[in-house]
Amino acid sequence: MAKGWLKIRPHWFFLSPGVLLISFFYFIPVVLVFVIAFTNMDQAFNWRFVGLANFSRLFTLRDPLIPRIIKNTIVYIVGALPLTIIGALLISLLTMRVNRTASLFFRAVFFLPRLIPPVVWGFLWMWSFEGTRYGVFNSILGSFGLPIIHWFIKFPMLIVIFANGFLGISLAMLIFTSAIASIPRDYLWAAEIDGASFWQTSRFVIIPLLRWPIMTMTAWHLMSFINSYVYIFLITGGGPYHATEVWALYGYNTAFKNYQYGYGSSIMVVLVVINVLLLITLLRSFGMKKMIERSRIEA
């Protein structure tokens, strides 16, 4: 009887929609990717198991693009991660110095990227750096009588880094400003009396107190930059000529543009494995457990 069953295990009843959704959209796809990675599934969904063939293609560099993709991924992360953290720190610190209204204004401006739909954000960057004279920056150059620049050919990676960096900044800045706001006023006053300049206070007092938020945001954005390719996909699609193609995007393109589902899946499996390893490393080195237990700032 339903009533009796409910009485015994009501939590399963209430959990079931969530459990079903999660297994359908998270668990099953992961398992599927792992299975498909060992096949040669193609456009027509014909497949048979090929053992480790896909992986040996990856690791023995029989795919000539792989070194390039790896290099792109590293450059992208090494560029976007510091930009995000340092940029967000700078903005949060500087908004301390201006009055309340101005600070609110600047924070709102830098938070805008989060509120803009991804497609619009991507389109804005595309349009701004459009290589013809109709692009925003080129038309500015043009109005000064300067020659146009083929932005996407000259600086494709930089554009992609900044487009993603600003998104990273918007979140990290929000976290940092609220953490700064919760630093007891006495610390800042004590530093002021002791003769610390604004930068000295930032360096010796504020930033050390933000250790946990900074670590959290670093870990968060590291994972996010490794895995998300949406904006690169929207802005350059990985081009021109693979110049901005990072690992995750390469997996996507292989599977859904070149319809090599099997090979694409194996690329994604590598990504999943990297993610797991990274997560374990982060948990260990940052003491993620401590991070979750502790208050946001050490006060």
Next chain:
Amino acid sequence: MKVILKDLSKHFGNVKAVNNLNLEINDGEFIALLGPSGCGKTTTLLTVAGLYKPTRGYIYFNDRIVNEVSPKDRKIGMVFQSYALYPHMTVFDNITFPLKLKKTPREDRKRKALDVARLVHIEGLLNRKPAQLSGGQQQRVALCRALIKEPEILLLDEPLSNLDAKLRAAMRSELKRLQKDLSITTIFVTHDQVEAMTMADRVAVMNEGVLQQFSNPDELYNYPKSLFVAGFIGSPSINLIDVSLARSNGKFFLKGKGVQIELPREISSRVESNSLSPQLVFGIRPEHITVNQKKEGIKAEVYVVEPLGRENLVTIKTSDISLKVLTSPTLKIGPEEKVWIDFNLDKIMLFDKETGRSLLLR
């Protein structure tokens, strides 16, 4: 360094945190800012430190107006109520932080840190983090950080209030001694009157942003200028009774509910010249009332007896008023016993009920 506050006001919107404060603090003097919570003590201190800009008025260090001088150039050392020790730095780094900012060589920093640490006996704790220290130790570290700059003015915001009673008493004498040895002009904020009275050379009593009285502890206790000061200072607190002034046959009497006191000639003449209205408040401290069983004075009844060890605090009721009296433990009395009380008329205080001003002071 001499510190003078002239017509100093600090307002936050409508809140007059400090209102028209005038103080003159001598070089090397130890003064306490005393008052109930929210009376503007911290605000005064922060304004002297330069962390707040005065709304009006001037701050002089010696003969120089320092209103526009930034906190770091005021040569002040400050201990915050929270101590504000940086949690991520060791005790050594905390203490030497002011020197590090001035790019003092590490050797000098070490030497000076040891010197000040020895002053307050924390030289063994230099490698610890603040979280590994007790409240009393943290307080000393904060003091060291303030002293290492060799400040000319020391500002202390309730530095003892986070300590337990025993440690507080110990630190009281230690701090007082240290201040005398170093003879640094010191402003000490507290809401604890015992602390203020025992430590400071002079005490500035504040209420609602306004200075009530600035004098030495003895004067504050025996000659309070206002009803507020009389009521605030002293523990157990003073007895205050509403009375009216009456005159008959050339003699002055204080008449309250069930009490009638004849005033000595000396006092009555002064009251007569000072008082504007006949509504007065009569004040007498518990130790200036004597209790006897010999039927001398006003008849009363014992309500409670609270033994304090050295003496007993007795609450006595006569008609509608209750009075606190300090008696010797040798006087054996118990609740509901009939006793007679007498006032030491040399020690009475009289205040104008409306203005709260003392009528006995010129």
